[in-house]
Amino acid sequence: MRKTWLVALTEYSNAVRSKAFITGVLALPVLICLSVGLQYFGQKNVDIRERRFAVVDRTGVLFPVIAAKAAERNEKFVTQRGADGRSVQTSPKFLPELFDPAGTGGGNADVVLSERVRREELTGFVIINTNALSADGGAEDGMSWFTQTHTYSELPDWLERTINEEIRRMRFEKAGLDQALVRKLTRNVPIKRLGLSKVDAATGRVVKAKEMNRFATFAVPAGCVFLLYMMVMSATPVLLNTVLEEKMQKISEVLLSAVTPFQLMMGKLLGATMVSFTLSALYLGCISGMLWKMGVLNLVPPTLIPWFVFFQLLSLLIFGSIFLAIGSVCSEIRDAQSFMFPVMMLVMLPFFVFMPIMQSPGSSFARWFSLFPPATPMLLLLRIAIPPGPPWWEIALGVALTTLFMFGCVWAGAKIFRIGILAQGQAPSFGKLLAWIFSK
Amino acid sequence: MSSESNTGARSLAVKLANVTKTFGRHTAVNDLSLAVPAGSVYGFIGPNGSGKTTTLRMILHIFHPDHGEIEVLGERSTRAANDRIGYLPEERGLYKKMTVRRVLAYYAALKGMNSRDAREAIGHWLAKLGLEQWANHKVEALSKGMAQKIQFISAVIANPQLLILDEPFTGLDPVNLEVLRSAILEQRRQGATVIFSTHDMTMAEQMCDFVFMIYKGRKVLDGTLAAIQSSYGADTVRLRVEGGAEALRGMEGVQIVRDLNQCQEVRCAGDPQDLLKTLAARTRVHLFEAARPSLHDIFIRIAAPAPGEASHA
Structure with a gap:
């Protein structure tokens, strides 16, 4: 046993004196710090270049809403007040433009706009089909987003959310329903996650479940x-x-x-x-x-x-x-x-x-x-x-x-x-x- | 010719009785018996792959024999004596990232030495071999010769009663070789038994009390150098003649054993005086010495491949 212990102590001593051990000790904290640091750095260094995009609005009614919502977003949410009280831009501005397919001189709209995206004049373009407003859907339903940078999702997500909110509002309005009432009736009910209640054996009182x-x-x-x-x-x-x-x-x-x-x-x-x-x-x-x-x-x-x-x-x-x-x-x-x-x-x-x-x-x-x-x-x-x-x-x-x-x-x-x-x-x-x- | 007959009543440091060791189908050591007298210097010789290292490892109980018995320092077939044995392997084994002092302290502790004695012994040996200034350097910083001396210190640090050295002089320059040789002989003077394997026949002749040769797993020589040489007769003549080896070619009953350029070693079948007369009639003779066959000569006689057979080396 003495010799086993001697080998063990030497192995231990060799290991803890090695660079590999010091690297091993520091690996986890360094990885965590790097990960947090890079995320913080990434958040602080968002690409705030303007995102210009075209809208082919076949409904003929949605573009003005998109333009208005984009302007509102650019004004209210793109800049934030920093710790020193100065305004700092934290998100890119969205700049929509209406594209009229009739102006292409007989050319295909998506081909023309795709060229502009390739030339980096636009981030992408959205085509809103004719039946998008219809509650029943149909052949010409839905919207399509075209881009060459699909990893960038902030703009298409915003578009989907904004256009759908407006479409829903229009559908309720057409059905004669009050918007405020609809919001009330469709309010989500949150669920609390709790553990289990029990009776305290000593006092006989119920111990309420704690929130998990x-x-x-x-x-x-x-x-x-x-x-x-x-x-x-x-x-x-x-x-x-x-x-x-x-x-x-x-x-x-x-x-x-x-x-x-x-x-x-x-x-x-x-x-x-x-x-x-x-x-x-x-x-x-x-x-x-x-x-x-x-x-x-x-x-x-x-x-x-x-x-x-x-x-x-x-x-x-x-x-x-x-x-x-x-x-x-x-x-x-x-x-x-x-x-x-x-x-x-x-x-x-x-x-x-x-x-x-x-x-x-x-x-x-x-x-x-x-x-x-x-x-x-x-x-x-x-x-x-x-x-x-x-x-x-x-x-x-x-x-x-x-x-x-x-x-x-x-x-x-x-x-x-x-x-x-x-x-x-x-x-x-x-x-x-x-x-x-x-x-x- | 066996050393057993020469040892008389002397106690034995190592005794092997009918030991056999096989690896798969290969028999590395075959029915080997050996008696190493305490306090002697015992040389193991033999071609590469003949079973020397396997025998040494069996003495150390790193390998266990398939048959036969091994007794080391009075302990039969156990590792109980291992702390009293110092071992220098054929290829050097030192931790490169450890300092010289730590690696020596570790090996000393493994041999059962307490840390105070080990500290003293390390200081003594490093000073003796001129390496004190390297004590706190990492092993990787040492030259090959220095590393070999450190490896030797690791073998002798715990004052072993039996010192097993596998090719201790390989790769050493003449100065370091002499340092190591005198250190080995000093160990012997202090009572240790020394077993060492070597390919250097001159070294074996100079240092060994007994020489043991193993060939294809079997013992082929075992005894004092004088006894071995006597058994191989007095038919060897060392000579230097005008015309060198060419002048000797074609002479009846003469076989050139070694052509050393400045002189030749020959084996003559008849009376050396007849050879001298014949040579004097042919050419000028500068040197003519009747000699016993050298260990090198005997080694070659045993281990040289027969015509058409591949060499072992």
Whole structure:
């Protein structure tokens, strides 16, 4: 045990002194800051060039409304008052122009206007068909938006909203209905999302249900799974590289003259586990501090932390021993890639089924996937983090199966590692690896 | 010819009894028995792929034999003695990103040394091999010769009773070679048993008390150099004649073993005095020395490929 511990401490010390660790510690906060910063920068640096567009109004009545609404928008909503009291333009102005197809000299309107769009005189043009006002629709129903920059959606969205509001108003007016009354009658009724009420056993009083918080129901479970994934990925694939490097540089031979292959493997696994727990302690500490500062720390159930730590340990031992075994059987990084693919699929599996399980954590789909041992740590943690959590027997079964699977992975990994670490030449086939696992 | 007969009552550092090791269908070591006396310098020679490294790894219990028994420093078929063994592998294995001091401290700790003793030993050895100023540099900053000396220190740092050196002199310049050789011999003087494998026959002749040769997994030589040379007869003559090797060609009963340009080594079938008379009649003889066959000569006699057979090297 002393030698295993010595290997673990050296691995840990090497890892935390490396640039990769410092990069790993800073990666998440830097990514978050970059993402927030770039979004803020993007919002502050909107393209405010005028958006000129043509309207082919076959109804003959909608263009004046479009022009009026655009003018109103340009006046009221395009500029905002900044912190220093000055007006700042935050959105582009929309400048409509009526296009009369009769003026094309017999040419096709959409072809003529398309040319103008290509020459960048216009952002695009809209054709409003004759029957757009009709409540019954018909052959010439609807509108069409033509542009060469379909990724820009603010203008067509505004057009669709504005024209439809006007068309609805016209239809109600034609039907003789009062607009104010229509608005009243069609008012949306909001729905409150609440938890469950209960009777306090001590006082016998009813405790009213609390309003559910989006942060608690979505951000906490998703954040837990994402953090667990980060912790596993930051510590386990590195094991493959270190073993491969030691094998290529013949360091493993020196080490094996002093320790057994099992001591070496367990030392490395323990070292990686310590690195990962150091990272998670740093992250959890910082995140808790941030949440406390934001006043939402109480929305994180305290029982989640021990579950997180437990599932992190299981994941590290499972994937760590798999990556160590792969590293030991390869003689160059190219060999390792063919083994990496199926393992990465297993690591990524929880993300493929993440959304359906978030939507319906009690479904049989969620149950069976969260009982599949390689995915259990992340998916069972996800289900535990979503109130009210899975039944106790599912948690117990998941924990038991995954613990057994973990022992199986460590055992098989050690058998492969023992032979692979001194093997030279081409990497063995999967069949040969199986033979190594069951060899004496 | 076996060393066992020469060791008498001396205790053995290593004893292999009928050891066989196979890898798949390939038999790397075949029914090998060996007795390495404590306190001796024991040379392992043999062509590439003959089973030297496999034998060394079995002594270290990195590999386990399929058959036979291995006893090292009194421990039979266990790794219990490994902390008393220092090992220098054929290819150097040092962590490039670690400093010299850390890597040595790590290897010392793996051999069971406490940190205070390790610190002292590191200082002592670095000073002895002229590397003190490199103690806090990363291994990647060292030259090949310096790295080799650090690797040697890692093998001897814990005062091993058995020192196993696989090709310790490969790639060293003459100055570093001498430094390492004297360090190895000092270990022996302090009581350590030294086993080293080498392709340098001159080095083996100069340093080894016993020489063991393995060929195609089997032991083909084992004993003191004098005993081995005696068993190969006194038919070797070292000579220098006018006309060089050309003057010797076609002489009946004479086989040129080595043409060293300035002199030649030949093996003569008959009496060397007859050869001298014949040569004197043919050309001027500057040097004529009846000698025992060198280890190099013996090695070639055993391991040279037969006509039409590919070389092992």
